[in-house]
Amino acid sequence: MAHSYTPGLRVTPFATLQRRRILPLKGEVTVRVGDLVSRDTVVARTELPGDVATVNVVNRLGIEAHQIEHYMVKKVGDSVASDELIAETRPFFKFLKSTVNSPIDGTVESISTVTGQVILRRPPKPVAVTAYVDGRVIEEIPDEGVVVETQGAFIQGIFGIGGEAWGKVRRVVESHDSVATPSSISTDMGGCVLICGSLVSAETINRAIAVKAAGVIAGGIHAGDLKDLLGYDLGVAITGTERIGTTIIVTEGFGAIAMARRTFDILSSCEGMVASINGTTQIRAGVQRPEIIVSRPPSPSDREVATSSTGLQIGDPVRVIREPYFGRLGSVSALPSDLQTVESETRVRVLEVALDDGEKVIVPRANVESIAL
Amino acid sequence: MQQERDLNVVIATDCGSTTTKAILIEKVDGTYRQTFRGEAPTTVEAPFEDVTRGVLNAIQEVEELSGRKILEGERIITPAEGNRGVDIYISTSSAGGGLQMMVTGVVKSMTGESAQRCALGAGAIVMDVLASNDGRLPHEKIERIRQLRPDMVLQSGGTDGGTVSHVVELAEFIAAADPKPRFGTGFKLPVIYAGNKNAIDDIQRILGEKTALTITENIRPTLEKENLMPARHKIHDLFLEHVMAQAPGYRKLISWCGADIMPTPGAVGLIMQTIARKQGINVVGVDIGGATTDVFSVFDEVFNRTVSANLGMSYSISNVLAEAGLENIARWIPFDIDEGDLRNRIKNKMIRPTTIPQLLDELKLEQAIAREALRLAFIQHKQLAVGLKGIAKERTLSDVFSQERDGSLINMMELDLLVGSGGVLSHAPRRQQSMQMMIDAFQPEGVTRLAVDSIFMMPHLGVLSTVNETAATEVFEKDCMIYLGTCVAPRGKGKKGSQVLSFEMEFQNGRREHGTMDVGDLRHFPLGLNETAKLRANPAKGWDLGYGSGKPVEAVIHGGVVGIVLDTRGRPIQFAADRPAQIADTVRWNKATDQFPI
Structure with a gap:
């Protein structure tokens, strides 16, 4: 059967995940294999040489x-x-x-x-690594840290700003394509992870920072607004160390793009639960995407979908990630094997996508992203 | 010179950050040719964490396409017998971000610059240049060394018999920072000392215990002399012994290779030097990647290489916008675009770096950005490819009136060949797009040939040249280079519409072309591969084609897959002041050189 290898971001209501929690230098591991830990449990500590x-x-x-x-x-x-x-x-x-x-x-x-x-x-600086997620220690790396396993909802974003944080999930808008405004954010949202629909502006993010929200999750952000928030134009996508007062995770890309309905629905279903989030993004060797993990025990209806590396196959859900259909969702309807010439005269391998409104379009295989379950 | 190894079949790989590319080179009818190629994702990182997996996969693809059995399980069959095996396996590597170095010197523009040239020429990315006079406070320097986690440090400084205390001070900073190497926790950081020989004992005392210290000859024994090769050889040795040996799977890879693994850009530099030497020409080469742009030059046999670590077409595309500015990118875009929209599109390419422009306008945008990335990388190159600073010079009256502008060794009028490689140049849908991007970014002067590397095999050929130079140069000429044609561009500037030159061209088939060209004109004449034409050009006063202002020129010019481009837009290219006029100009230039379908 025809298939195509393509990068994808995971968006799933239930998954088993492992997170390595490692010290920057060798030190002392403070928990043991089998221990139950919560997100703020210190799992390892060390001292960094002083300045x-x-x-x-x-x-x-x-x-x-x-x-x-x-x-x-x-x-x-x-x-x-x-x-x-x-x-x-x-x-x-x-x-x-x-x-x-x-x-x-x-x-x-x-x-x-x-x-x-x-x-x-100067005297050494103590450094501690926390568990980051609620879960169980499944492996100890002597003198360096541990591996924590957790279960729950897992959503990978495409781009983020700021490091690890956690807070209760709060929905700010009613639907995946609504735009959150500063007035949608109230003072009781402090410490929460805010689900902001399609587009989030600098003004809305500044409001979230003002109420001390732990994080802001949205479909898109304008590049100009990001520049205003950071105070500089981000040149290379290596993030995670910014200190702007909250962590931002963008699920779709730059511009006004509705959050994928599936992503919005999963996050909505987690409202009131605690999410561990990390905006760290690295798009080079060793790709790292921002993530949202909502740890919870499995329910009888939970079915974990095994991640496979067989690549895209007909029927698989995809998101188009470049113009002219940027941000549109659909499923693979054909995988022609011959190279085709697209409008730019580039000869590439393509696939046919049946968009959600029924329209069938041809796009380069490199321009779709699988929506991994 | 070392005797060439007798080879009939060679398999070579380049282990890049994302892709491992294998090529097969075979002697066909007495001539070396590149016959088959294969590629596979690089497997340095999790889940595989073994570079040899990707190498085997890429070679397997070559096996399938060529029908030659190269692998026996996980072993490369050597030597070649009939349709089985190869005579040698060779490789280059830039996986895991390449060789990342920090260099130090006493005076930033003197030993600091020499150390930078030394490391870059060896194929490294220079993360920072620390110098006694770099304006940073001691604790800032120490903090910086600690943060960087380089693969290796090159410490230079002081001419022999010169300052000791400044060199020792920098060693004390390195010792205080106690930096850890990027790979292999628990290993000591390799440090090469190539400075004042009188400071060696102190350096040994300060760094001998804390680092894996190697001492070599001073890279700047006197102000008048730069001696980069001994330190470069040490960099290559340590690259293999420390950096490569720590990276996943490389010990095995090293054991398979019939020659030392080289850092990819180091190998490209080597083939460039070989070609320049063999043909007696001046060459500029560029490799524009997703994250970085490398520029190489050989002028009068002096080799220089720079890497612009954050100028690229995907991962660091957004940095091109930040560094070039919106206006400089917009001047190459032949249509109006909203600033916010342009910013969003560039950021979207950054976060999804593997996407391809499906729409024509998106292709035009990417090529506009490429022009600026190439232009900025070349500016950086010209700044570093300079003569030695700090030398007392006697200046004569003629020097005062000479055209020498900034001491750069790069003289575009003397450039014979400009070679481009990297996705945006090698895979542009039309070859005239590659040619125009290079002309616009590098702005060659006089008569210059242009070419692209067909499938980026220069790294493979660079390492091959260390074992068989004939094979490397034959494949370079026959299979690696795709000659685009020749650009003829006078240096000068003038009022728009005023005449720049009159010309006459006589082609081998008897065809003749003649005419005049004004300021702002661009014309294209087809002239095929292996064809030549006689050019006679009469530049107007103030315009120079290499023989002085207003002096006529006669030259034999070479064709290529694009042909001849006559460019009288000025050097530097003169742009219209307002946006509508800029758009009209770019549309006209694109049409003149048949860049796009519409």
């Missing part, structure tokens, strides 16, 4: 670099407090004395007899 401060002691004391050790009051490894004396001259006349004090709390890391530079390091 450094440099002091050019020889310039400050007016001495030669090779003499520095003679003038140091503190030695390598010694603790120092902010403003504490670390080096001094000892002239015959006390009023000629010069001193150098530490600019920070920390320890002396190195004293250079070549450059006359003293490097001080």
